[in-house]
Structures are given as C-alpha cells and as structure tokens.
Amino acid sequence: MKKLTPISTALFIGFGVSLAVSAKVTVFAAASMTDALQQVAADYAKQNPKNEVVFSFASSSTLAKQVEEGAPADIFVSASNKWMKYLSEKNLTVKETEKILAGNELVLIAPLKSAVDSVEISKGEWIDALKDSYLSVGDPAHVPAGQYAEEALTKLNLWHKVKDRLARAKDVRGALALVERAETPYGIVYSTDAKVSPKVKTVGVFPAESYKSVVYPMAILKDHDNADSRDFLKYLDSESAKKVLEGYGFSVK
Secondary structure (H helix, E strand, O other), X not given: OOOOOHXXXXXXXXXXXXXXXXXXXXXXXXXXXXXXXXXXXXXXXHHOOOEEEEEEEEOHHHHHHHHHOOOOOOEEEOOOHHHHHHHHHOOOEOHHHOEEEEEEOEEEEEEOOOOOOOOOHHHOHHHHOOOOOOEEXXXXXXOHHHHHHHHHHHHXXXXXXXXXXXXXXXXXXXXXXXXXXXXXXXXXXXXXXXXXXXXXXXXXXXXXXXXXXXXXXXXXXXXXXXXXXXXHHHHHOOHHHHHHHHHOOOEOO
C-alpha cells in the first residue's frame, strides 16, 4: 500500500474531521425570547443531533445593526416589525421566509417583596409614588419593549410624567434585572419576562389598545439561505415549538 505523504495525511485527517463537524445555525434573537428559544433549540437537538443551533440575544435594534454590518447570522428573530422591515428594505432578508413567530403583551412589574400587589396603570398614581426613584424600561431610543412602553404611556397621557425618570436598559432583560435587584420599584417588560423570573411580580397589564401588537417576526438572512437554516426555521414554526412558546407565555397562531 502506498504510504501517505505528510500533506496528504493532513488533508485526509482534515477531511475526516470536517465530516464529523456538526452543521451550525446562528440565530440572532430578541432578548425576551432567551429562555423559550433555548428550550426550543434543546428539543430540536434531540431530533437533529448533528445540527447545532447557537444564539446571540440582545435588543432587536442592536442585532439588526450588527447584521447590517455583516455579522454572520443565519436567522433573525425580532421583537418588532420595525427592525425586520429595516433589514428587509435593505435586502438583507430572504423575503419569502419572513413570518410572524409569536406575540406578547406589555406589563408593569415590581420586586417580589414589594408591598404593592396591584396597580391601575391608567390612573398614574404609581408614577407619583416613584418619588425619587426611577422606572426601569428598555431604552425607548432603540429597544422595542421601551418603544412599546413609550407608545402606551403616551396613549394613556402619562409619558410626560415619567419620561425624565427612566432607568434606560440596553434591552428588556436589563430592565427586568433592575427590578429583580430592587434597584427600581417598577419596570415595564413583556409578560413572558415576568413569568420566567421568580424575583418579580406582575402588578398591572397595559391595555391592549394603548400600543401596537407586540409581534416577533423571523426570517432567514441574505446569503444564509441553506438547508440547515431552512430546517430550523421550519422547526420554529412546528407544533412542538409552538407548545414551548405557549408554555413560556407567548401567543402563537
């Protein structure tokens, strides 16, 4: 048998390794979907052990800008249509794959040990009770949860009372963390964020008519339309994935 040269041996070994390496799908997703999507991916891995799904969770705007700058993401899941549209209009998505994954609602939370159990959001006394404290929100300048909050408070004629008293977090999970640590007496997050935290409680639900519906569009990104991306996107739209999302409090169709 002919002996392998060092170069051919390296090529042979490299080829063998490449066959063993799993396919990887990189998903950029809104911070509020952290727990739910990690569970969906874990379930997916049981059925597809050779396919690895990795996540980058952050504010939708931050992720969209990273995609625009060339970050190597395969799938984008946004917490608002605004940022999906932003990428779509720049021809950075595979338009035929754009679809709504889930929905959510906006709530007011307080630390679990707070003496307050219920608040009538529209009346605004809770804002007066802030005194020298701040309201924790995702920064309305770029975080969807904060933008929904600004829209709702404006509609309820409360924005002017609180706009200068905001603790602006880089994403909705940052806003949640401030309330978990009792650094602020109240915060505005999605109902799903409140549900996954044992350190906070929901003390009020914003009227649905006070803000646009919270939706999570998803899509494959340009130049990343391949069998692996398609397979995981299809799984996200499966009944199994929908059950997980519902379990975490998201609404699905």
